Amino acid sequence: MEIEADKKTVVPGRLAVDICGLVLKNPVMTASGTFGYGEEYAPFCDLNRLGAIVVKGLSLEPRQGNPPPRIMETCCGMLNAVGLQNVGVRAFIAEKLPFLRQFNVKVIANIFGETIDEYRRVTEILTRAAGVHAIEVNISCPNVKKGGVAFGAYPDAAAAVTEMVRGETDLPVIVKLTPNVTDITEIARAVESAGADAVSLINTLTGMSVDIERRRPHLANVTGGLSGPAVKPVALRMVWQVVRSVKIPVIGIGGIMTADDALEFLITGASAVQIGTANFIHPAATMEIIDGIEDYMIRHRIGCMKDLIGSLQTDGC
Amino acid sequence: MAEKPSVAIGQVMENRSVAPGHFLLTIQLPLSFATPIPGQFVMIRDPERGEPLLPRPISVYDFQREEGHAILNLLCRVVGRGTSLFSRLNRGSTLTVLGPLGRGFTIDPDVRQVLLVAGGVGAAPLAFLLQEGSLLKPDSGKRKVTAYLGAGTSELLTGLDRFQGFCDLRAATDDGSCGYCGPVTELLAIDLGGYDAKSTLILACGPAAMIRSLDLLLRDTRIRCQVSLEERMACGVGACQGCVVAIKEGEGRIGYRMVCKDGPVFDIGEILWNPSVDG
Numbered sequence A: 001m002e003i004e005a006d007k008k009t010v011v012p013g014r015l016a017v018d019i020c021g022l023v024l025k026n027p028v029m030t031a032s033g034t035f036g037y038g039e040e041y042a043p044f045c046d047l048n049r050l051g052a053i054v055v056k057g058l059s060l061e062p063r064q065g066n067p068p069p070r071i072m073e074t075c076c077g078m079l080n081a082v083g084l085q086n087v088g089v090r091a092f093i094a095e096k097l098p099f100l101r102q103f104n105v106k107v108i109a110n111i112f113g114e115t116i117d118e119y120r121r122v123t124e125i126l127t128r129a130a131g132v133h134a135i136e137v138n139i140s141c142p143n144v145k146k147g148g149v150a151f152g153a154y155p156d157a158a159a160a161v162t163e164m165v166r167g168e169t170d171l172p173v174i175v176k177l178t179p180n181v182t183d184i185t186e187i188a189r190a191v192e193s194a195g196a197d198a199v200s201l202i203n204t205l206t207g208m209s210v211d212i213e214r215r216r217p218h219l220a221n222v223t224g225g226l227s228g229p230a231v232k233p234v235a236l237r238m239v240w241q242v243v244r245s246v247k248i249p250v251i252g253i254g255g256i257m258t259a260d261d262a263l264e265f266l267i268t269g270a271s272a273v274q275i276g277t278a279n280f281i282h283p284a285a286t287m288e289i290i291d292g293i294e295d296y297m298i299r300h301r302i303g304c305m306k307d308l309i310g311s312l313q314t315d316g317c
Numbered sequence B: 001m002a003e004k005p006s007v008a009i010g011q012v013m014e015n016r017s018v019a020p021g022h023f024l025l026t027i028q029l030p031l032s033f034a035t036p037i038p039g040q041f042v043m044i045r046d047p048e049r050g051e052p053l054l055p056r057p058i059s060v061y062d063f064q065r066e067e068g069h070a071i072l073n074l075l076c077r078v079v080g081r082g083t084s085l086f087s088r089l090n091r092g093s094t095l096t097v098l099g100p101l102g103r104g105f106t107i108d109p110d111v112r113q114v115l116l117v118a119g120g121v122g123a124a125p126l127a128f129l130l131q132e133g134s135l136l137k138p139d140s141g142k143r144k145v146t147a148y149l150g151a152g153t154s155e156l157l158t159g160l161d162r163f164q165g166f167c168d169l170r171a172a173t174d175d176g177s178c179g180y181c182g183p184v185t186e187l188l189a190i191d192l193g194g195y196d197a198k199s200t201l202i203l204a205c206g207p208a209a210m211i212r213s214l215d216l217l218l219r220d221t222r223i224r225c226q227v228s229l230e231e232r233m234a235c236g237v238g239a240c241q242g243c244v245v246a247i248k249e250g251e252g253r254i255g256y257r258m259v260c261k262d263g264p265v266f267d268i269g270e271i272l273w274n275p276s277v278d279g
């Protein structure tokens, strides 16, 4: 509903983007799990200025996550094994969403489940809540019925989750892809055929780090997800591949620290970007990235995002 | 109530070595920086460097407002790459300072005797508590403060000067070069019977081993005790859920709390030391 209203009233600002009917002031969103439920960063950022806030991944019931240590810094990046700790979808709606509704910002609920039915039920509950503008489906979660292999690792499982969520809501559905696969374009095409309105990528790359003195893994979970500047080239390459394989919008994520990084993704063809680990290093990173993109547009006399997105020149490459 | 945190650009006014591997950073901040509560911490990072990537959490050791600016003091120990680089910062270099963060110590009005128990640089937040004044403010009546400071050797009893003359002092060193020879918790164990359990509050900060011994020591007493815990952090503001400690949630259930937001100060009785063994 609100999306429709916005479509009419939004003055097409230089930075505005339209992702499957979801009109954003600018292409800069926060990445799930790195911005809490928004309130954690309210002292440092004007939340009204964000393109969208993607909240921490939500499950049907609260999840307590993995034992500590959960994080470890690595070369130009970090590993995390938070284990999808979250308050659960009902507490999110009751306790976190009212805060976010005070702001003029699009809220995207990131969801996950251990079974396809859990994805469906979380979607059903969120669709009825006021103030959720889109659903981002994290398919990196292990499928308990399939021996814990991530839904996102196989085209058929990824498509099945997408189809279920698609059938349950009229909100735009963004499917978030894992990079821990042989061919990410195959998964992207599968979720596109299953009805995804957009895809976002990448989630973290599975990694590991060892304490040589104690001869133990640094993380209690042994492995964790790598994020930050270290993953950016891989993320960019995957965005490039996916942009050429699907017709739906692609949201670029991975190691974006500055406006220049964000511009690399946009030029490569991402319709929007998400900022993750950068928030930890610089709590107002998103604000600077928005300003930096605008400066670039002015400097290069680019009137609207459409003229920038996918403007990569590869002739002669 | 804690004031709102912010991100400030600080300028190093002085960086002084206070003992081998220990340094005192004096940072000038804008006046807009909120006044920290004792036990709160800041996240600091060198903006000139691409790595280490993540900011590092350091407790507030001292905070003063002067004309036109605020002065923040941090007492640090070199343990790895980040702290090693901080130890080499020159006067005039800049640092981004995020804070003040977390929940500090809380002292109930009925407390008559406060025992500050510190190991090494764990003295930092306790020294700030003592200096900041609320512990001994007029309405606290005849409140007594005794500090138990422990370190490897006498020269590592950093921050000693901030306690001397402000409270009763008991020192312990592993090599006996100052005060009691042995762990500070052993010294406390000797004295403990002399304190009235009902009106005594222990506030502690130090290495995990010290906090664990303290937990064992206090298990059979009813003395209240708050400890400042450490865990690896990324955001410092409760967004990443990376910095959790296991706590007892009743009915044998385990819960996780964030050190940066729910702590760093916790009641010692809440903490579950080894979830797989104790839980």
Ligand SMILES: Cc1cc2nc3c(=O)[nH]c(=O)nc-3n(C[C@H](O)[C@H](O)[C@H](O)COP(=O)(O)OP(=O)(O)OC[C@H]3O[C@@H](n4cnc5c(N)ncnc54)[C@H](O)[C@@H]3O)c2cc1C
Binding pocket: A073, B041, B052, B056, B057, B058, B059, B060, B075, B076, B077, B078, B079, B080, B081, B082, B083, B084, B121, B124, B125, B229, B230, B231, B232, B233, B259, B264
């Ligand atoms: C709330 C809080 C307050 C703190 N206050 C102080 C202080 O006042 N003075 C001070 O010197 N230090 C303090 N610390 C510890 C300090 O944050 C770590 O020593 C520092 O982050 C290590 O960074 P590094 O890059 O030098 O070491 P790294 O190379 O990251 O690690 C080296 C070693 O330090 C350990 N380590 C790393 N990070 C932490 C951490 N956050 N907590 C505990 N151990 C860690 C690792 O296990 C490793 O063995 C505090 C920590 C917390 C959480």
Ligand SMILES: Cc1cc2nc3c(=O)[nH]c(=O)nc-3n(C[C@H](O)[C@H](O)[C@H](O)COP(=O)(O)O)c2cc1C
Binding pocket: A031, A032, A033, A034, A056, A057, A058, A080, A082, A084, A110, A138, A176, A202, A203, A204, A226, A227, A228, A229, A231, A253, A254, A255, A256, A274, A275, A276, A277, A278, B240, B241, B242
């Ligand atoms: C601490 C942490 C928690 C995360 N939690 C989630 C999550 O709950 N759901 C999700 O889809 N992605 C999660 N992610 C992945 C990020 O949203 C993002 O895809 C990834 O970190 C890469 O972007 P970055 O390099 O900018 O951080 C998390 C990442 C981090 C670092």
Ligand code: FES
Binding pocket: B232, B233, B234, B235, B236, B237, B238, B239, B240, B241, B242, B243, B244, B258, B259, B260, B261
């Ligand atoms: S450091 Fe991120 S939640 Fe505590």
